[in-house]
Amino acid sequence: xxxCNFFKLTSAMIVIFSVVFFSFGEDDESYTRKRxxxxxxxxxxxxxxxxxxxxxxxxxxxxxxxxxxxxxxxxKDSPLPIDEGQTISQPYIVALMTQHLKLKGGEKVLEIGxxxxxxxxxxxxxxxxxxxxxxxxxLAKKAAEKLSALGYNxxxxxxxxxxxGWEEHAPFDAIIVTCAANHVPPPLLKQxxxxxxxxxPLGSTLYFQTLTLITKKKDKPKVxxxxxxxxxxxxxxxxxxxxx
Numbered sequence: 531x532x533x534c535n536f537f538k539l540t541s542a543m544i545v546i547f548s549v550v551f552f553s554f555g556e557d558d559e560s561y562t563r564k565r566x567x568x569x570x571x572x573x574x575x576x577x578x579x580x581x582x583x584x585x586x587x588x589x590x591x592x593x594x595x596x597x598x599x600x601x602x603x604x605x606k607d608s609p610l611p612i613d614e615g616q617t618i619s620q621p622y623i624v625a626l627m628t629q630h631l632k633l634k635g636g637e638k639v640l641e642i643g644x645x646x647x648x649x650x651x652x653x654x655x656x657x658x659x660x661x662x663x664x665x666x667x668x669l670a671k672k673a674a675e676k677l678s679a680l681g682y683n684x685x686x687x688x689x690x691x692x693x694x695g696w697e698e699h700a701p702f703d704a705i706i707v708t709c710a711a712n713h714v715p716p717p718l719l720k721q722x723x724x725x726x727x728x729x730x731p732l733g734s735t736l737y738f739q740t741l742t743l744i745t746k747k748k749d750k751p752k753v754x755x756x757x758x759x760x761x762x763x764x765x766x767x768x769x770x771x772x773x774x
Contacts, residue, residue, distance in 0.1 A: 642692030735763035
């Protein structure tokens with residue numbers, strides 16, 4: 531009788547193990563399908579036409595850059611919360627901002643606002659020189675660890691105020707700001723290479739902004755407004771200079 535009970539228990543454990551094991555396998559396939567659907571319905575169906583950007587968006591595992599509790603929502607057409615009241619941008623906005631940078635490989639890119647590290651991972655597939663600044667120490671540390679664990683060793687993360695850029699590695703071919711500001715930080719324009727592109731959400735940091743592309747031409751900014759967006763506000767020095 532005891533042997534019979536032991537056999538039943540063992541069989542039950544095997545069944546449970548099998549279900550868990552194959553569920554993980556199905557999850558991986560499911561995430562792949564969700565990425566493919568995301569690219570098809572959220573990006574290609576809109577105005578994302580850059581083949582490299584589309585390929586990268588279909589490759590980077592966005593679900594690994596959010597909380598395990600939110601992974602099933604990772605490929606939905608919406609931003610998601612991460613730690614410390616911050617967000618990871620919706621896939622379309624990540625793709626749109628990346629597409630406007632027009633990266634061809636070998637360029638040096640500066641990102642302001644590392645967050646969970648997802649945007650940096652996307653950039654790392656398009657160039658091997660990505661420098662990312664995060665003002666929140668805990669986010670900077672976690673993002674650096676995550677990027678390293680996933681093999682994105684070409685991304686350097688720094689805990690600092692992104693308003694001042696990263697002069698040590700300037701000039702940059704492209705700069706991407708993933709938080710809202712009511713003006714373009716002068717140090718970022720200074721650190722942008724001639725012909726370089728800077729993309730930033732500009733406007734009210736409390737309500738909405740306009741995604742703005744700035745190209746540096748003969749040391750002067752050429753401005754192009756893209757579309758209305760809503761980003762979390764940039765903090766630090768930018769808040770001190772609001773009235774200036």
